[in-house]
Amino acid sequence: MVQDALSQSENPYQIAQQQFDIVAERLNLDPGIRQILRKPKRELTVNFPVRMDDGSVRSFTGYRVHHNVNRGPAKGGIRYHPDVTIDEVRALSMWMTWKCAVVNIPFGGAKGGVICDPKQMSQSELERLTRRYTTEISIFIGPESDIPAPDVNTNARTMAWIMDTYSMHKGYSVPAVVTGKPIAIGGSEGRAEATGRGCMYTVLESLRHLGMEVKQTATAVQGFGNVGSVSAFLLHQQGSRIVALSGSRGGIYNPKGLDPHKVMRYKEETGTVLGFPEAEVVTNEELLTLPCDILVPAALENQITARNADKVRAKIVAEGANGPTTPEADEILYQKGIFLIPDVLANAGGVTVSYFEWVQDLQNLFWDVDEINRRLERIMVRSFQEVLKTAEEQTVDMRTAAYTLAVKRVAEATTTRGLYP
Numbered sequence: 001m002v003q004d005a006l007s008q009s010e011n012p013y014q015i016a017q018q019q020f021d022i023v024a025e026r027l028n029l030d031p032g033i034r035q036i037l038r039k040p041k042r043e044l045t046v047n048f049p050v051r052m053d054d055g056s057v058r059s060f061t062g063y064r065v066h067h068n069v070n071r072g073p074a075k076g077g078i079r080y081h082p083d084v085t086i087d088e089v090r091a092l093s094m095w096m097t098w099k100c101a102v103v104n105i106p107f108g109g110a111k112g113g114v115i116c117d118p119k120q121m122s123q124s125e126l127e128r129l130t131r132r133y134t135t136e137i138s139i140f141i142g143p144e145s146d147i148p149a150p151d152v153n154t155n156a157r158t159m160a161w162i163m164d165t166y167s168m169h170k171g172y173s174v175p176a177v178v179t180g181k182p183i184a185i186g187g188s189e190g191r192a193e194a195t196g197r198g199c200m201y202t203v204l205e206s207l208r209h210l211g212m213e214v215k216q217t218a219t220a221v222q223g224f225g226n227v228g229s230v231s232a233f234l235l236h237q238q239g240s241r242i243v244a245l246s247g248s249r250g251g252i253y254n255p256k257g258l259d260p261h262k263v264m265r266y267k268e269e270t271g272t273v274l275g276f277p278e279a280e281v282v283t284n285e286e287l288l289t290l291p292c293d294i295l296v297p298a299a300l301e302n303q304i305t306a307r308n309a310d311k312v313r314a315k316i317v318a319e320g321a322n323g324p325t326t327p328e329a330d331e332i333l334y335q336k337g338i339f340l341i342p343d344v345l346a347n348a349g350g351v352t353v354s355y356f357e358w359v360q361d362l363q364n365l366f367w368d369v370d371e372i373n374r375r376l377e378r379i380m381v382r383s384f385q386e387v388l389k390t391a392e393e394q395t396v397d398m399r400t401a402a403y404t405l406a407v408k409r410v411a412e413a414t415t416t417r418g419l420y421p
Helices: 012-027 031-038 086-102 123-137 156-170 194-210 226-238 260-270 327-335 349-363 369-394 398-417
Strands: 042-051 057-068 074-081 108-115 146-150 218-222 241-247 250-253 280-282 294-297 316-318 339-341
Touching (some): 012 327, 012 398, 031 398, 057 074, 057 086, 074 086, 074 349, 146 156, 194 339, 241 260, 349 369
Parallel strands (some): 316 339
Antiparallel strands (some): 042 057, 241 250
16 A cells, blocks of 8 residues: 555545555556546436425425446436435545446446435425435436445335326436435335445455455344445354344444344334343443454444554454445555455445446346356456456555556546547
8 A cells, every 4th residue: 555645634535536546556546537537427417305294394404416427427426314414425436436347347436415314304394305305316317328226214106206207207208327226116126235235255265365264254244234234144044153233323242153134124114223131231332343354344434444444353344335445444454464455346246237237227127036146256356356356466465466556547437538629
């Protein structure tokens, strides 16, 4: 790594730019190309009213950012969260560009978000917010220009509302405008678990590389949402002992192992993992430093930082979330010999199956779940091996290797297309 390129900032956009700068320096990128790739291509901020259930009107702010579209249409999720910022969306759009390039699918990077607290809103309010937000960003999105997907606090139902709203404006159904939809309206088999499944495939490849047996490992998962729960289920199925799981309010720990399916049923009944029997309570911060072989941070950004990276005891860190590790922490983990699978690789299963869904929608021909999973495994294993080969050849960490591959691919597309006019 290039140590002097690192700073103490935990602003996600600055982190994304630092990560890019490290690799741009290594690649000796042309200064003009560096300027193009360092910032988003276009940004949209929208302020829009929504009628609430009590009859009042509230104004919400939302964003949609395209980082780069030189390799194909923009692709990226939409999140609803009270802490959404334009810098977070910029960072996530940049990470999406690299993620699509790492697994070599023909998309560029985008991201969207609305500043709101969906846990304090009814389904009717969320539907009205989604439909109005969709109308506001309709100048950006489309099946050939920008294809949104679910992210934090959005799901298949949210995508159905977006698809329907966009289709109403067009006057005909356009299923390919979003991915992560319900299967009834053009969604893909295997999409809901794709991110966690892709994460599992990269963990298994890491274990093979390190000469470790999955049945002799202990796994801790921070963030027991879609990605974290599927990762836990699948690693448990492979024989790994799940020792810790956490939600937004905290986590549970049992060194003898937890059954993630039982924990999920408990969470569905109570709304939290806290209080699960035969497990001690841990904070989300404590979970990151528990003794384990595999750590899956699958919550939000900036979880492993310079303050706690030296306390991480896992042998493998698989980034289920986007941006959970800061550049300073990257350096510490690398020096400790911890094998980190970067987010742009570890959680790329979601966008990969989103690509499959988009292709299926465009051709009106659908594959079964076994075909989806076979295709996903091929792409994840191939991409992991390409990144690992780069890391070994250049004696760098896996994130730098992944970025090296991705930035080279995007830079090549940018150079090949040239500048207009």
